[in-house]
Amino acid sequence: MASESHRDEVTRRLAEYSVSIDGALVDADVRKEVGRRLIDSLACAYGALDCEPVAALRSLAEERAVPGGCSVWGSPVASSPEAAALANGTAIRFLDFSDYTTGGHPSDNVAAVLAACEWADSTVDDLVAGIVVSYEVWGELGRLYLRYRGWDQGTTAVIAAACAIGRVLGLTVDQLANAIGIVATSNISLVKLRRGEISAWKGAAVPYAAQSALLVAAMAAKGITGPQDAFAGEFGFFQQVSGEFEIEGLEPSGRPTTVLTTGYKHWPVEYEAQWAVWLAQRIRAAVPLEEIESLDVGTSEWTWRAIANDPAKWRPTTRETADHSLPYIVAVALVRGRIDSSDFDEDQLDTPAYVDAMSRITVHGDPEISAIAHETVTFRATVRTRAGDEKLFEISEPRAKSMTDEELDEKWHRLTGTSRLAGRSASLLEDLRRLDGTQRVRDLLTPLTASD
Amino acid sequence: MDDTTRRLAEFAAGLHFEDLPQEVVDVAVVRLVDSLGCAVGGMHSEQARISRTIAPRLDPSTGTLTGRVLGSGWATSPEHAAFANTCMVRNLDFNDRYPHVHPSDMIGGLLAGVMAPGVDGRGFVTAIVAAYEVATRIADAAKMRQGWDSGYAAGMGGVAGLSNLLGCKTDATGEALSLIATANVPLRSTRAGVLSLWKGAATAYCMLNAMLVTRLAQEGMTGPEKAIEGRHGLWDKITGEFELPTLPDQDGGWNILRTSLKYWPVEYSAQTAVWAGRQLAETIPIDRLASVRLGAHKLGWHEIASEPAKWDPQSRETADHSMPYIFVRAMQHGGIDLSAFEPEQYLDPAVRPLMSKVSVEPDDEAEAAHPHGMMLTVRAESVDGHVESFSIRDPKGFWTNQMTDPEVEAKFHGLVEPVYGADRATALHSYWASVTDHADLDEGLSMFADPVKPV
Numbered sequence: 001m002a003s004e005s006h007r008d009e010v011t012r013r014l015a016e017y018s019v020s021i022d023g024a025l026v027d028a029d030v031r032k033e034v035g036r037r038l039i040d041s042l043a044c045a046y047g048a049l050d051c052e053p054v055a056a057l058r059s060l061a062e063e064r065a066v067p068g069g070c071s072v073w074g075s076p077v078a079s080s081p082e083a084a085a086l087a088n089g090t091a092i093r094f095l096d097f098s099d100y101t102t103g104g105h106p107s108d109n110v111a112a113v114l115a116a117c118e119w120a121d122s123t124v125d126d127l128v129a130g131i132v133v134s135y136e137v138w139g140e141l142g143r144l145y146l147r148y149r150g151w152d153q154g155t156t157a158v159i160a161a162a163c164a165i166g167r168v169l170g171l172t173v174d175q176l177a178n179a180i181g182i183v184a185t186s187n188i189s190l191v192k193l194r195r196g197e198i199s200a201w202k203g204a205a206v207p208y209a210a211q212s213a214l215l216v217a218a219m220a221a222k223g224i225t226g227p228q229d230a231f232a233g234e235f236g237f238f239q240q241v242s243g244e245f246e247i248e249g250l251e252p253s254g255r256p257t258t259v260l261t262t263g264y265k266h267w268p269v270e271y272e273a274q275w276a277v278w279l280a281q282r283i284r285a286a287v288p289l290e291e292i293e294s295l296d297v298g299t300s301e302w303t304w305r306a307i308a309n310d311p312a313k314w315r316p317t318t319r320e321t322a323d324h325s326l327p328y329i330v331a332v333a334l335v336r337g338r339i340d341s342s343d344f345d346e347d348q349l350d351t352p353a354y355v356d357a358m359s360r361i362t363v364h365g366d367p368e369i370s371a372i373a374h375e376t377v378t379f380r381a382t383v384r385t386r387a388g389d390e391k392l393f394e395i396s397e398p399r400a401k402s403m404t405d406e407e408l409d410e411k412w413h414r415l416t417g418t419s420r421l422a423g424r425s426a427s428l429l430e431d432l433r434r435l436d437g438t439q440r441v442r443d444l445l446t447p448l449t450a451s452d
Numbered sequence: 453m454d455d456t457t458r459r460l461a462e463f464a465a466g467l468h469f470e471d472l473p474q475e476v477v478d479v480a481v482v483r484l485v486d487s488l489g490c491a492v493g494g495m496h497s498e499q500a501r502i503s504r505t506i507a508p509r510l511d512p513s514t515g516t517l518t519g520r521v522l523g524s525g526w527a528t529s530p531e532h533a534a535f536a537n538t539c540m541v542r543n544l545d546f547n548d549r550y551p552h553v554h555p556s557d558m559i560g561g562l563l564a565g566v567m568a569p570g571v572d573g574r575g576f577v578t579a580i581v582a583a584y585e586v587a588t589r590i591a592d593a594a595k596m597r598q599g600w601d602s603g604y605a606a607g608m609g610g611v612a613g614l615s616n617l618l619g620c621k622t623d624a625t626g627e628a629l630s631l632i633a634t635a636n637v638p639l640r641s642t643r644a645g646v647l648s649l650w651k652g653a654a655t656a657y658c659m660l661n662a663m664l665v666t667r668l669a670q671e672g673m674t675g676p677e678k679a680i681e682g683r684h685g686l687w688d689k690i691t692g693e694f695e696l697p698t699l700p701d702q703d704g705g706w707n708i709l710r711t712s713l714k715y716w717p718v719e720y721s722a723q724t725a726v727w728a729g730r731q732l733a734e735t736i737p738i739d740r741l742a743s744v745r746l747g748a749h750k751l752g753w754h755e756i757a758s759e760p761a762k763w764d765p766q767s768r769e770t771a772d773h774s775m776p777y778i779f780v781r782a783m784q785h786g787g788i789d790l791s792a793f794e795p796e797q798y799l800d801p802a803v804r805p806l807m808s809k810v811s812v813e814p815d816d817e818a819e820a821a822h823p824h825g826m827m828l829t830v831r832a833e834s835v836d837g838h839v840e841s842f843s844i845r846d847p848k849g850f851w852t853n854q855m856t857d858p859e860v861e862a863k864f865h866g867l868v869e870p871v872y873g874a875d876r877a878t879a880l881h882s883y884w885a886s887v888t889d890h891a892d893l894d895e896g897l898s899m900f901a902d903p904v905k906p907v
Binding site: 006052053056057059060062063064065066067069077080081082083150151152154178181182184185186187188189190191192193195196197199200201204205208209212215218219222223224225226227228229230233234235236237239240241 | 498501502506508509511514516517529535598599631635636637638639640641642648649650653657660661664667668671674676677678679682683685686688690
């Protein structure tokens with residue numbers, strides 16, 4: 001059978017890094033940031049609990065009731081780790097309000113890591129280690145920009161999830177290498193799901209990938225072996241998916257970076273589009289909407305391709321298309337001065353004022369903006385008034401957008417406030433701020449289970 | 453939904469037992485019986501053990517669709533049951549075959565759905581046929597670009613069969629197909645180099661995912677639009693554009709009739725090698741053999757005779773995919789059985805010098821016969837200069853040379869008796885060979901509980 005000495009370099013580095021992280025030893029500022037990531041993720045989950053696809057996934061999890069299993073948020077029933085992670089993970093992601101960095105939303109893995117902790121009856125210290133590993137591996141692999149090659153985020157998310165879950169379950173380097181070999185070769189997902197009219201699958205696809213890692217890591221703990229050279233071998237990940245690469249960071253026990261720098265979302269829209277909301281607020285303050293003849297928005301070619309290059313973006317019919325439609329987002333922000341998750345409810349999408357505003361909006365990709373887009377998000381708007389004037393507006397800021405503790409608290413209260421589980425959310429917020437390393441993760445999550 | 457997805461979905465959702473010619477029903481039941489025998493034979497495998505260990509035990513009072521792992525008396529999630537059962541069916545690599553897919557892998561997944569309300573024996577057989585017809589057409593049409601694994605075709609067929617079994621409408625079936633087409637495409641590297649235990653579980657994983665996406669679609673999940681034909685979809689990224697062969701609902705004929713059973717427990721292209729080894733040993737005993745050159749069709753050569761690892765098998769998975777090892781064993785023993793794949797057998801140093809006398813190369817004539825026929829050419833020379841040349845065509849079990857019912861039953865008994873004893877083997881065969889008579893299949897699954905050889 002496969003032995004450790006034959007692993008390819010990428011597998012070995014990923015596995016060695018993952019097992020080296022000790023939750024009790026991470027720096028205080030990293031630990032605090034892990035807590036803030038959890039606050040942000042769970043706030044998003046509260047806000048989406050009763051959205052339709054999340055409710056459907058919850059009933060699927062309830063169908064798989066496992067005594068002593070993992071919590072299903074919003075439900076009194078415990079379930080299999082995979083089903084719980086899929087329902088809970090989709091709740092975190094569904095509003096598209098969760099944190100974001102290169103390669104997608106690292107919080108897509110959070111529910112799977114939490115489910116692993118519950119399944120193994122782990123402590124908060126193990127959770128901290130798992131979250132750090134998931135984010136750091138995510139960041140390392142995110143820089144491959146696989147979406148440009150047509151592969152979706154789940155393709156690498158599941159590798160980060162396996163590393164984190166393997167750490168939580170206490171796998172050896174060799175066991176974890178087997179799990180990595182399996183998930184890296186069995187879960188190639190296509191970016192098709194983010195093209196054209198986008199379906200509810202957009203919010204479930206990466207949690208679906210992440211939940212696979214629970215099964216695979218559990219099998220690895222029991223002795224399953226996987227491909228030895230999943231990356232470098234014949235028909236492996238390099239050859240079929242990514243091209244050759246090396247692990248550049250991830251020094252064992254090294255200081256985390258991704259978990260500290262991943263951007264937070266202040267508005268529930270595609271990440272870059274947040275700056276379009278802020279820009280629209282400025283325009284709205286300067287020019288009354290009825291005086292706008294046309295509004296042309298320049299942005300990076302990447303952003304243009306992602307959220308404005310398709311006619312479907314000007315007539316969204318689903319939440320998933322609308323919150324990834326630059327014209328729709330700008331239109332709502334021009335009309336309302338802000339934007340909320342409820343603005344993407346399907347009965348809002350043909351609001352005449354939005355349709356009218358969209359008809360005046362055009363978008364183009366600007367090579368000058370693209371040239372600096374890796375570090376900076378820029379939108380330039382040219383407003384032509386009905387009186388014939390032309391006004392320029394520009395916003396250009398560093399891509400990594402943090403959030404103050406106060407802003408994060410405000411987001412928590414905004415999203416939990418209307419939830420049917422709001423009653424016990426205050427104690428959860430306290431626990432997440434404190435992150436007591438000896439607390440059992442099962443106990444931590446109790447407030448998210450419904451008592452009735 | 454693109455045209456290819458719609459055609460597959462309409463066929464899968466619309467297939468009824470009454471649509472099946474008797475010949476198709478009979479062949480499907482034989483494949484079911486054969487798969488169950490293989491599953492019992494694989495019940496004690498490492499993959500099956502691991503998959504049982506990690507399968508959560510469900511509270512049976514709450515579930516509307518629970519699965520049962522063959523050999524167990526308890527309920528688990530349908531996904532875990534699909535995974536464990538398929539691991540068992542597949543483990544010995546003794547189950548049936550069509551070019552680029554082992555269609556009966558899907559039977560392990562479908563078995564996990566038969567506890568659903570309203571499923572009877574006829575519905576199960578219909579679902580098996582739906583799965584076979586779709587998977588074989590995907591395998592035919594999508595000449596996978598090199599590097600992608602054909603477990604993919606089983607996943608598509610698995611979704612077709614499960615959608616049929618669970619009563620999904622055309623739209624939900626199409627969504628499930630769109631999901632499986634884009635969500636978990638497997639790489640070929642699981643079957644390259646030194647093989648790991650995952651090789652025997654990779655298609656089971658496709659069936660697990662087929663079960664999950666089918667349930668998701670049934671509950672209303674919608675998948676990517678134009679998943680097969682659209683930009684960054686299946687054609688674009690994985691297979692290249694293909695023309696889906698005509699399905700049976702458009703008079704396309706029944707591919708299940710063109711699937712082959714295995715007579716020997718080795719990779720399909722090695723079936724001919726077993727017969728060849730037997731035959732050669734009659735004129736040149738192995739201790740008189742100087743050298744032998746085997747000529748195989750290209751895919752067979754590529755899969756089981758193109759790399760040095762096949763001349764030095766270090767794992768069971770490599771040994772039963774090694775043409776030189778299988779050929780030498782057949783020369784030594786007049787055939788091959790499962791004992792050949794015990795570690796002390798394939799690791800035996802004495803077998804290495806014998807394997808070094810065997811060379812394999814692609815052969816034009818064998819290639820021309822494939823895939824509608826199966827051929828192996830043999831040219832051997834003895835130590836005293838005697839030359840022997842012959843070829844083996846369409847081995848027993850190949851679809852043009854089907855195994856008889858008694859041969860199928862004997863294979864079933866050979867696999868099942870060591871685990872369940874002769875009486876229960878007879879009862880199991882009798883129950884499942886008459887599957888179309890049963891109004892629900894609970895009893896048949898329960899008969900697998902408590903094997904005499906405990907799992």
